[in-house]
Amino acid sequence: MHKPVTPATPPNVAWPRLFEALPEQTLKQVAEARNQLDTAARLCLSLGVSALASAVLLLRHGWWLLTPAVMILLAAIAYRAAVAAAGVYGTAVCAAFDVHRLKLLQLMHIDLPQNLSEERELNETLTTLWERATIPSAEIKYSRTDTDVGLYHQ
Structure with missing residues (x-):
């Protein structure tokens, strides 16, 4: 992931202001990337918690312990998807800064x-x-x- 062109303003300070200046197409791209990140992270967390709960409940049921094992495998896949989605989201935010930072100044x-x-x-x-x-x-x-x-x- 690359850094925005001008690092003097911390992104957490500038983003709420820049967000208001972004064109609709850029907002859609950033929102889509954020939705993918949120979905993958929630899926990872849900599968992890479900695996833990089902492991405790199925501890005495032999082969049924494969269910939490499969959930752990799926949680690991969802985690990798969340990491990839975080990279896409970070790139979308950096691109928004790089391309539209001067528009914010103009609108101000x-x-x-x-x-x-x-x-x-x-x-x-x-x-x-x-x-x-x-x-x-x-x-x-x-x-x-x-x-x-x-x-x-x-």
């Missing part, structure tokens, strides 16, 4: 940075504002009109 009417170092500096300022709920020492330059929004102007 913040002047776009000219290069990556300016973007990192701006992200550090925004992180200070968002994460710590304090006024950052650096200035945030806002666009004056809606026409400054550029490509994403609606």
Whole structure:
């Protein structure tokens, strides 16, 4: 799994804001990846708990102990599916950051940075504002009109 292009803003701080700026197609892709992860993780947990419960209940019934063994095997398969789904979900979130991070700035009417170092500096300022709920020492330059929004102007 790769990291987003600009790591200065922690994803857990930026994601709720970026989520609001994502186009519907990207939201669907991220939601689908998250649903696959949730389904596989729940299946793994359910099979694991069921295997444990059935092992306790079937302890004295000989061949019936194959049932929890099969459940453990299925739980292991579901675990591998959950790990794979987590990779897909992580990639979808990283791609959303990489592709749409500037759209968030445009929708907030913040002047776009000219290069990556300016973007990192701006992200550090925004992180200070968002994460710590304090006024950052650096200035945030806002666009004056809606026409400054550029490509994403609606």
